[in-house]
Amino acid sequence: MPWTNYHGHCYYCDGKFAPEAYVEKAIELKMPAIGFSSHCPFEGGHAWNMAMEDLPKYLQEISALKEKYATDIEVYTGLEMDYIPEVIDDSMPHIKEANLDFIIGSMHYTGVFEDGRFCEIDGPHSKFVEGLKDIYQQDVEAMITHYFELMRAMVEQETTQILGHLDKVKIQAEQGILFSQFEDWYRVEVSRTLEKLKETNTILEVNTRGIYKKKTVDTYPSKWILQLAYELGVPIMLNADAHHPDELNAEFVPTAKMLKEIGFKELSVLKKGEWVALPFSSRGVEWG
Ligand SMILES: [Zn+2]
Numbered sequence: 701m702p703w704t705n706y707h708g709h710c711y712y713c714d715g716k717f718a719p720e721a722y723v724e725k726a727i728e729l730k731m732p733a734i735g736f737s738s739h740c741p742f743e744g745g746h747a748w749n750m751a752m753e754d755l756p757k758y759l760q761e762i763s764a765l766k767e768k769y770a771t772d773i774e775v776y777t778g779l780e781m782d783y784i785p786e787v788i789d790d791s792m793p794h795i796k797e798a799n800l801d802f803i804i805g806s807m808h809y810t811g812v813f814e815d816g817r818f819c820e821i822d823g824p825h826s827k828f829v830e831g832l833k834d835i836y837q838q839d840v841e842a843m844i845t846h847y848f849e850l851m852r853a854m855v856e857q858e859t860t861q862i863l864g865h866l867d868k869v870k871i872q873a874e875q876g877i878l879f880s881q882f883e884d885w886y887r888v889e890v891s892r893t894l895e896k897l898k899e900t901n902t903i904l905e906v907n908t909r910g911i912y913k914k915k916t917v918d919t920y921p922s923k924w925i926l927q928l929a930y931e932l933g934v935p936i937m938l939n940a941d942a943h944h945p946d947e948l949n950a951e952f953v954p955t956a957k958m959l960k961e962i963g964f965k966e967l968s969v970l971k972k973g974e975w976v977a978l979p980f981s982s983r984g985v986e987w988g
Pocket residue numbers: 780806808864865
């Protein structure tokens with residue numbers, strides 16, 4: 701049985717290779733579908749966001765790959781979208797005109813510095829600490845509550861079908877010194893966010909990147925969050941957040957086993973242009 705991956709970064713943002721290298725590797729791995737999700741371009745975006753002038757080339761290059769490999773694999777064009785009120789959201793003209801197959805909404809920024817820089821929660825710990833001090837006056841609960849509030853507003857957007865790496869902010873916890881994902885306020889924010897996913901019929905991404913990059917011991921989100929998502933009936937999908945062709949299905953086997961243990965029976969996939977939920981095992985999805 702095959703795997704699929706719809707969260708991937710190529711050299712248009714911070715990935716390592718041309719899109720074609722990922723498609724070739726996916727065919728070698730017998731994947732029936734692959735999606736690209738470069739970091740969206742926007743005014744003031746950081747170095748790892750795609751440059752605005754590259755967007756047309758990105759769309760064109762993937763569109764050419766769709767045709768070239770049409771008999772071997774389904775290729776999908778997406779973006780990993782940031783959400784910063786009044787700066788970047790999925791209603792921006794360049795995003796709407798891109799005619800994307802899918803959008804993954806992911807939080808990489810929370811809050812804005814006085815000088816207009818956006819505070820990264822996904823970058824070096826020093827940047828997080830700077831934002832915590834300068835924007836949130838050392839109130840870590842306020843900062844992370846804001847992160848989840850923005851996330852809920854993001855998934856309320858009409859075209860954001862997938863929520864990427866829900867709890868990526870946990871990489872900033874410093875082994876629980878700064879905050880813990882088991883504190884009551886944190887759990888409340890997570891629960892509210894899962895309820896929002898259920899209400900908006902948004903797919904929750906299970907992202908393996910933290911494990912194979914050795915930043916975390918488990919997936920984004922953590923197992924306890926996935927258990928809650930299962931109880932609520934939130935649909936899930938499995939993604940590698942690959943920045944290199946060799947990462948396309950990294951850690952999928954143990955993660956699928958963990959998802960089966962929780963009770964999940966289906967993974968959402970984009971197949972023939974439609975989102976469908978397919979049964980899966982630790983060897984892949986029943987693509988049919
Ligand atoms: Zn991301």
